[in-house]
Amino acid sequence: MLGFETIGNATLIAFDGKPMLATDPWLNDSAYFGSWGLSYSIPPEQRSHIRACEYVWFSHGHPDHLNGDSLPALSGKKLLIGDHVGSRIHEDLTAQGFNVTILPERTWTRISDNIEVMCMTDYFQDSILLVKIGNRLVINLNDAVDHGWGAEVARVASQYEGNFLLKLSGYGDADMLNLFTENGERIEPWAAKKYPVGRTLIGPMRRYNARYFIPFSSFHCYRRRDSLWAEAYTTPIDAYAEGFDLPGAQVLSPFVRVDCETGDVTELRPPPADRSPREPREFGDDWSEPLGEDDRKKLTSYFRNMQALANKLGFVRLRVGGRDFTVDLNNKRSKYGVTFEVPRGSLMAAVEYEVFDDLLIGNFMKTTLHGIDSLYPWFTPIVAKYADNGRARSEVEVMKYFAEYLRRQPRNFLLHQFETQATGWFRTMVPKDAKFYGVAKRLYFAAKGIPPPLDV
Template identity: 25%
Template sequence: MHIEFVNHASVLIRHGNIGLLSDPWYEGPAFHKGWRLLVETDAPEVEALLGRTTHIWVSHEHPDHFSVGFFKRFGQIIRDRGITLLFQEIDDQRVADFLRAEGFTIIFLPFGHAVDLGDEVSVTCIKDEFIDSALSIRAGDTHILNLNDCNVGTIARAQEFRDAVGTCDILLTQFSYAAWKGGRDNRAWRVTAAQEKLCNIAVQAEVLQPRMIIPFASFVTFAHERNHYLNDAANTPDTVVANFQAAPFAVQVMAPGDVTDGTTDPAASAAACGWWRGKYAKASDTLMTYESVQASALEAAFAKWRKRVFQNNSVATMKFAQKFSPVKVLQPVVVELDDLVSSWQIDPPKGTFTRTDAPADLIMHSESLEFMFLNSFGFDTLTVSGTFEEARDGGFSRAARSIAIENLNNLGIRFGMGLLFNPKIIAVILERLRGVSAKMGRKEA
């Protein structure tokens, strides 16, 4: 068994004739010009990599794990070489529909059941929250657990993974935060978020008992002129190594092209830390920007957003909830577009988008708002990219309880009377909002 680090959340696990590649994102920005890789992987390297690959696993739909550009650019090679794709068996078919349309061979992995790939390699997919998944890989006598972005930060949650697949020999896990964490002046939230990631690793190690942890899935930078300040407290490989110097497991940092058979190699890890150090030092050399979008184009984009929202939700229930819900939802949200020097009110139940002088909830660029209107995943992308700011206390929570309605739709949840009586879903949503408010130092959620 060998693990070859490729980039970000992508590794190639080889055993016998099986080569299992994970989450290939190798070039270009992600999250609407919000993120960049610390280093890109050249096309000849990718082509050589695919020559060693028999299966590709995609953990979830986020573009730093499911890269449409990768599958478009290298699709013919994948088809010609008979590489099989692996994806979780879920109701949401957007990723599956794309992969099928591209003509790929796909195995859909049922949660909690081992699937044999051949040559003493089997995989078990584990669901995490709404869209994410982890993969347990048994390659010969070695058990590798790829957690990527999975939210495993409590003993109870880690125990659920252990109950599902047992302890592991090697753990691959995210090591830094990966979304908006307050405004420019709220560095305290980012410091806390970075420390929480290290605490998560400690919890995972305590329960899953790996002998080696490979930190990955965080080799990115916030790379836009509006969000690059978010890098100010991010963990680096050096941070992880320093934090776990006395741990009963080895931290093996890997640079692109590094290979391990599970044997601890402190010299290689130290060299990889140094290599990444150089990449972090240059991360903010070139920042991305947006182009202004005029009001007429925003109104046209909003019309498409309204059409999707009205088709996928009960307008009558939306209006009822806006007026009578004890938790204020679907309230009008005001967005200040600082590049256009204007503010706009979005009222989802009424389906209106109008100029206003009312106090803003959020501040963003017009290109960000257009992107949100044109894409059903737009609000989710905005929160990950972090290219916006709160304009007033509670602005983000207010927006999340209103214009993020398509986040529910993407999970197969229709805003109707049934949702109002589904306490489990409501509890999860409110708990997340409470968490955000706590980090902002407020109680409004």
């Protein structure tokens, strides 16, 4: 067969007579300190296809994509990754003895007679993969958000017909939801609105000239007892097409086999995975365990080494074992900070292995915001993206980090930065209850070819 299959959370298996390429194979049922599991099992047939692939591509370092426990099953494969600034993934994988190739940025690379791939990275340490199978284009955006590559993907996609778009969609639980105000009130997550998912797909489908949408990078469930509450915000399969209305386009099942020569689409029906709750202790967590003196030194060093964080926040407070420990960053910004209530085991593992984002996404850690209304655009990008993964901690390193992404794609990078800054300024300066706010928002969505939210 010349075609592909989709299975698991974010796995695309490309065939050219035989399995050639698998993307982001999460094969073991645990991620984010045991908080996430696969919502559907990977059947034996698809597991055998993954094992038979010559190449494996990893989009980024999150454990539902690059899963450490799944790596032993990939021994002997040719691993492909994007050209991420900082080279953390390349260094970590080569240190474990893997054969790793960094794909050239925005360049087609042939991996078989009829399959070529093109990778694009961004400053959030994400990457996307275009897969050309015969004369069909598969656009694998996994869970990446356009941070400057969107215009180039649209340009390439415009050269093909009948494109397949694979991307994260759903109500929006794949991020930190466990947020509270200083008064102890839960901040309702966007996912609670259960906005019609299909409506959000229309804009990307238009932009990337796609005829078929395949829900992707969205198939996890919550397993830890201290994160089970977040299961209410996950998206059922039958919700993905709700509100979708784009003539000539179609939302397919998340798990399919597609023959790129005949156009035949066969639905795969993987069984539900085990969803039985698991105890935090299984993953080394005891909520009553306090920090030790050495722990406090490591935490202080970890956060203070991120110089850019001190320009935005005055403190980071860790509530561990019922006791508070505060890392002071900037006395002039003492009103602005964040408190994380978290078990010692996973906290210190996240610091040691520099994967703080895993705590945020796991949603068992309770986060209280002080003087700010979100972890974006400061805490999460600075800590999880630029520092942990991009290896940019000092102000000079962060400047060099962004300069490299600017050098790679100056026009698209600057346009993206302008849009980001302009929308951020607008949200800060214009009250949401102002009449002009709704008008401007509708104009913004119209300019991007996206249906506005129902409440606008």
